[in-house]
Amino acid sequence: MAKLYFYYASMNAGKSTNLLQADFNYRERGMATMLFTAAIDDRFEHGTIASRIGLSAPATAFDASTDLAACTLDRQARETLSCVLVDEAQFLTPGQVDQLAAIADDHGIPVLAYGLRTDFQGELFPGSARLLALADALIEIKSVCQCGRKATMNLRVDSQGRAIAEGRQTEIGGNDRYVALCRRHHREALA
Numbered sequence: 001m002a003k004l005y006f007y008y009a010s011m012n013a014g015k016s017t018n019l020l021q022a023d024f025n026y027r028e029r030g031m032a033t034m035l036f037t038a039a040i041d042d043r044f045e046h047g048t049i050a051s052r053i054g055l056s057a058p059a060t061a062f063d064a065s066t067d068l069a070a071c072t073l074d075r076q077a078r079e080t081l082s083c084v085l086v087d088e089a090q091f092l093t094p095g096q097v098d099q100l101a102a103i104a105d106d107h108g109i110p111v112l113a114y115g116l117r118t119d120f121q122g123e124l125f126p127g128s129a130r131l132l133a134l135a136d137a138l139i140e141i142k143s144v145c146q147c148g149r150k151a152t153m154n155l156r157v158d159s160q161g162r163a164i165a166e167g168r169q170t171e172i173g174g175n176d177r178y179v180a181l182c183r184r185h186h187r188e189a190l191a
């Protein structure tokens with residue numbers, strides 16, 4: 001039976017790199033894949049998954065109105081898909097996560113979703129909450145805080161590097177706006 005996997009991590013942990021490696025692994029064996037990423041994430045070219053290590057691949061951009069199951073089945077009608085890979089999965093709606101579960105359960109295509117577990121305030125993103133509830137497998141991609149502990153949290157910072165405690169949940173940015181920290185250092189930065 002095909003499974004729904006949720007690979008979660010803090011920022012800058014290697015999620016996109018991991019996704020692109022998994023995708024390459026399928027494609028080098030002649031298997032077709034379908035890639036999705038969030039349209040809202042405009043750090044790179046629209047509809048592109050890019051890792052800080054320099055790898056990139058084109059992807060279908062999704063927003064809250066995208067029917068991921070319909071897009072997948074549309075592609076599946078033209079070529080047999082071996083895997084669906086979703087980056088920035090924290091930006092999925094809970095309903096879209098249900099669609100991913102249906103792709104695995106009803107159509108037998110494994111789904112690998114990669115995303116943040118929590119936002120800068122340590123709250124679950126709605127898409128991540130649904131993935132934590134539904135996924136067959138939860139896989140943590142680990143990275144390190146400045147102190148050497150596991151970096152599980154994301155600190156939002158301003159242009160001077162000062163911690164930001166309040167604001168909208170969604171604010172696109174990279175290493176200039178966020179620092180991955182262990183819980184202790186995240187807590188101390190916000191105290």
Ligand SMILES: Nc1ncnc2c1ncn2[C@@H]1O[C@H](COP(=O)(O)OP(=O)(O)O)[C@@H](O)[C@H]1O
Nearest residue numbers: 010011012013014015016017018050051052053
């Ligand atoms: N030139 C490089 N060589 C090796 N690793 C790199 C290089 N540039 C960035 N990285 C590492 O890549 C990781 C970030 O990968 P990325 O896939 O962009 O992360 P995420 O998608 O989780 O935000 C970091 O651990 C960073 O240290």
Ligand SMILES: Cc1cn([C@H]2C[C@H](O)[C@@H](COP(=O)(O)O)O2)c(=O)[nH]c1=O
Nearest residue numbers: 011012041119120154169170171172173
């Ligand atoms: C913590 C946090 C992050 N975001 C945004 C910032 C980035 O655009 C993405 C995550 O990028 P990654 O490097 O691929 O992990 O999410 C946000 O909008 N709100 C937050 O609290």
Ligand SMILES: [Zn+2]
Nearest residue numbers: 145147182185
């Ligand atoms: Zn730390």
